[in-house]
Amino acid sequence: MHRSVVVLLVFNVVVSTLIVLSSHHWFTVWFGLEMNTLSILPMLAYQYTPRSVESTVKYFLVQSFSAAIILNVALIQAWFYTSWSVYTPLNIFTSTVLTLALALKLGLFPCHYWFPDVIQGLGFLQGLILSTWQKVAPYILLGYIVSSLNGFVFVLVSVLSVVVGAWGGLNQTQFRKILAFSSISHIGWIGSVMFYSVSVSLVMFVVYIILNSGIFLLGHELGLSSLSSLGRLVYLNSTSGFCLILGVLSLGGLPPLMGFLTKFLALECLISNGVFIISGILVVGSLISLFFYLRIAFNSILILFPQHSLVMFVWRSVNFYEVNLSVVSILLGILLSISIFGLVCFPFLVSFI
Template identity: 55%
Template sequence: MHRMIFLSLSFSVVLGTFIVFTSSHWFFVWVGLELNTLSIISLLCGNFSPRSVESSVKYFLVQSVGAALILNVVIIQAWFCCSWDVNHSLDFVTSLLITLGLGLKLGLFPCHFWFPDVVQGVSLVSGMVLSTWQKLAPFIVLVSVVDSLSVELLVCMGVLSVLVGGWGGLNQTQVRKILAFSSVAHMGWIFATVAYSVGAASIMLLVYIIINSGVFLLASEFGVKSLSEVSRLVYISYGGSVGLALGVLSLGGLPPLLGFSVKFVSLWTLVGEGSFFPSGVLVAGSLLSLFFYLRIAFSGALMLYPQHSLAVFGWRSIGFYAGGGFTLRGFVLGLSISLSLFGLFSLPIFISAINN
């Protein structure tokens, strides 16, 4: 893809999200969502391989259905309430439709089926964009209408997403699919928390974007696509192996890393509202997710992963990963790993920010 076309499409993706963020009119919100979706689809199939085109078509169909549900809400609001205001209260039907539409766009249960297949079919950098940046626009819409949505439905979808995300990643050996199911589980945490506290959910999404971006970029930097390749990462770069282990353990919420702090904030919010049973199920689902996070960490730490002995020396054909100077990728990696190490120190800051 030509550089100018790539920059134009990337600018359109950012512009679409910015339009959604700044608009209080349903029509402009829908325009921003569509601009964001159509631009990212062109980027996903930029290398024009059969697998990426297939993933792009799946992503287009799913996002079209989600956008159609949101558009139906817009039409119903304009017809019956004569209002195009995003903050206008919704009735039972429109709240149910927009919850399903946002769940489809965010990849939540029961609309999560498409997300692992799409992430598996694109590159690691594209998978990072789908798992991080593409969650922002639907989350902004969710925050705008959360007062009109059913709290029980939000918590139920969030809890089931955490269970499905943890269970689905147990038998996976591909890093992209593991991170995709991890995204389903994390969005479940955020979806369950936003019903009670928008501030806590926003902090969780921001921290997840930072940590997850670091893990995806680190896997892309060393071409890590499966657990067997993770086991050879220590021979390529010891620092990269340690950084990947810290990143995935932080995603799993292992104390004292940063991922533990945001999950503690979520549990603190849910327990404060009296949601004891959903909190217990969320912890159980988080333990399922922690199992495959530990698989990645142990695979990077073991000297000999169960495989053919000659496969260990495949690293000799890989180029030398040494660079100098400031790069955006290096900055994101350094920020992600650094923040992961100071999880407990940030906990009082998160709690004070929510209380204020």
């Protein structure tokens, strides 16, 4: 694919998100979502392998189905209330259907099955786009209509996403699938808090993008495919291994890293609203997901991986100490620095609430 075509597609993806951000009409919101989906498809199939094409087709079908549901909800709203405004109150039926449609776009339970399989079939950079930027437009739409949604259904879907994301990542050995289930769990945290405070959920969403971007870029730079590829990482490249350990622990929410501060803000918001049972379930789900984060950190410091000792010969052929100051490496350093020094950023985050 020519570089100018890639630039044009990236420009369309950004513009389509801005259309959803600035529009209050259901048709323009649907148009922005469809433009976003159609622009990202050639970028997902950039490598043009059978596995990437399969993941691209799956992503297209899922996003088209959810966008069709959103358009039908908009038609029902226009039929009953003669208004195309996003801020028009939703009834029980349209609220429930729209919640499931946005759950399908965001990869929330019970519509999360497509997300890990699609992420596994793509590269790290494409997976980074799906896990971060492609969730911005549905999140914006969710923020517009959160006051009109069925609170019980929305919070239930979000809380179960945290539990399912934590439980699903326990038995995974592929690095990208672990990050996919981690994304499901984090979006569940953000959705659970959004119903009670949009500002706190916005801070959590921004921090989630920063943490996830750092881990995906680090996986891309090191070529991490599975947990066995983490063997001898610290021994051959101590800086990258140390950054990976701190990054995944920050994603898991260990204090005093950045991920812990966002979950602390979320629990403070939920407890102040008297939601004690949901807070307990979220904490349990976070502790379950912390198990596979610790497994990544533990495998990263092994000199010899127990099941795949031959991986040491693969690492010998890679020059890890070569200094390459590219845009990706500079961005990676900035993102990992922010994710590690969480206490320094805490006053800055609280100022947005």
